[in-house]
Amino acid sequence: MNVIPCWILISVLELVSAEWNTKDYMKREHSLIRPYQGSGMTIPYWDFTGSTMVTNNYIRLTPDLQSKQGAIWNSVPCHVRNWELQVHFKVHGKGKDLFGDGFVIWYARERMKTGPVFGNQDYFQGLAIILDTYSNHNGPHNHQHPYISAMVNNGSLHYDHDRDGTHTQIAGCEANFRNLEHDTHIGVRYERDTLTVRSYPEASWLTSWSASISAISTDFSNKAAWKECFSVKDIKLPTGYYIGISATTGDLSDNHDILSIRLFELDLPDDPRDQEDRSNILPSAAYFDAPREHVDDPKQSAFSRIMFFFLMLIAALALIACVVIGIMWYQKHQENSRKRFY
Template structure:
């Protein structure tokens, strides 16, 4: 009797085959459930999103901005009465040239300086534009050290061994490293680390083990424009983006990192620091501007989605204005001509805002996808959280367990078939003897 006939007569075999088919379908579904395809379309780059948040395209969206002077720096730096840098506490060996720069390190080996704002940043969403100059005209073979760091810490720091700040810090460190200690990366390199107050920064590996994100930044050292600008945008829900302008051209930004889940300390002090080792360089701070980002009706901007909502609200407002202009046109002929022109302009702006909504949504998806890829390369896990990893391992174990069950079932089926065939042979042999 054929295998098909055995299956038709055996109900246990039929049940096992149905079970095996269901398990196979489940596995195929499981293996494909995490495959997402994002539609390709015209999107805003991180630099363009940051420009929007800096309120430099007011025809697209208008944000309320308030300058945070307690964390600002502008020439002349010194207070007229006390000859201190206004609103800042300086430590180490800085040099203040009142109308030129604050030099954190100079061409002297084994020195360190830092400066922290006396008041914490009074904003949950803000943008900052720092202007600085890292240079050494006597550089040989491209070797200088060690770099500049920007800090957002829960408290000011004394002089320490991490770019002039104490190790085991609590908060975000943005380290513009100009000397390569470890084996990885092209330098100068911008390295981000989120400290928890316990984890140490490893200088021997340039903080590779604790790196949150980073980028190469060759233009940091000895720029032709004699200055570098760093633009940082932070939004309450965790959006953090850093751009650099190396060549001095207006609004010529290059994105370094864009992350979507960075949580700065609730109380955060802004700090700047630098240090030298056996190699050295001049690190000059030229200016700093920082602004709180508010929605037009008050409250801090909380997400890129809120930016979408603001654009949408403005679009609706413009549409209402166009409708009112149309009514007025019917009353006055001259107003009609002027209003028609205004209506065309407003219609164009309205169209731009509608396009911007779509582009920003796609841009946020693209940023999150890029962040997932970076985590996948660094941690082997696109989500890089303990819970996600635990769930992933559990699902993997479940999948392995299912494979084992399927293998056992298949072996059992084969064993039953072989057993049935043996019984048939025995019956035939016994019949011949009789």
């Protein structure tokens, strides 16, 4: 009789435990799984706008072309108090050094509203998880792209695209999720007023995380493990908002593909706040980068522009003088050579 190695048995038990020993369950009315299409060109519980294209294997929000935007929105408001959202996606394109712009996962009061924030409206109410790939980043900050950040808005904040939203983000992290060979997943967990973001390379077998974790996490390194991006406490989100994903391209472009969306309701019977009425509150965050005044890039004064013009003029005249002197010297040198020859 063959004896199963202990480490294999433990791994199998952990896998079964992760998949079955949970009270969390997927909400199909808020999930999007292949095959996507219902009757005709419709998708049950979902609407799409803009350049969005539905195929058998993925939903492409934007093609790798300039000035495109697309979105897909759940048509059923989410009344779940504690939830986990897992998105399987792929961002890829021809650009090697220049590419963009990115996509956003929304939990918002209003749906199907086009606008300047990655294809959605500005001054929104709700939560935005922003996956920004714009390689030629705007303004002074100390992070590289691609970059994942979160913004909570009560409708009064402006997303400053010229500064990559760093003035109003609550947290963020660098994450290389573009043009990868393996699958890329992002998980957004909202539990007991804590928002956590994570990523994972291949999570088809994974139904949910442990109920004790609340974060946004990632794993784009193909190490078969969730990697936490950030976790923020004291986030107040209303119930009854809509889930959506939008993407946009500008002068730079990429394919933004969504392969699946899964929303899990977290069963937390020991949480007294689970019975609170959250339908009429405004979204809020206790800690975030406070909105700062938009500071434009330094502009040259009229005096500086005049000085620059004169410096360029002097440089041009000096160059012309050098060329004339060089020609005169060359002609003189040729004449002297002929005189010596005769």
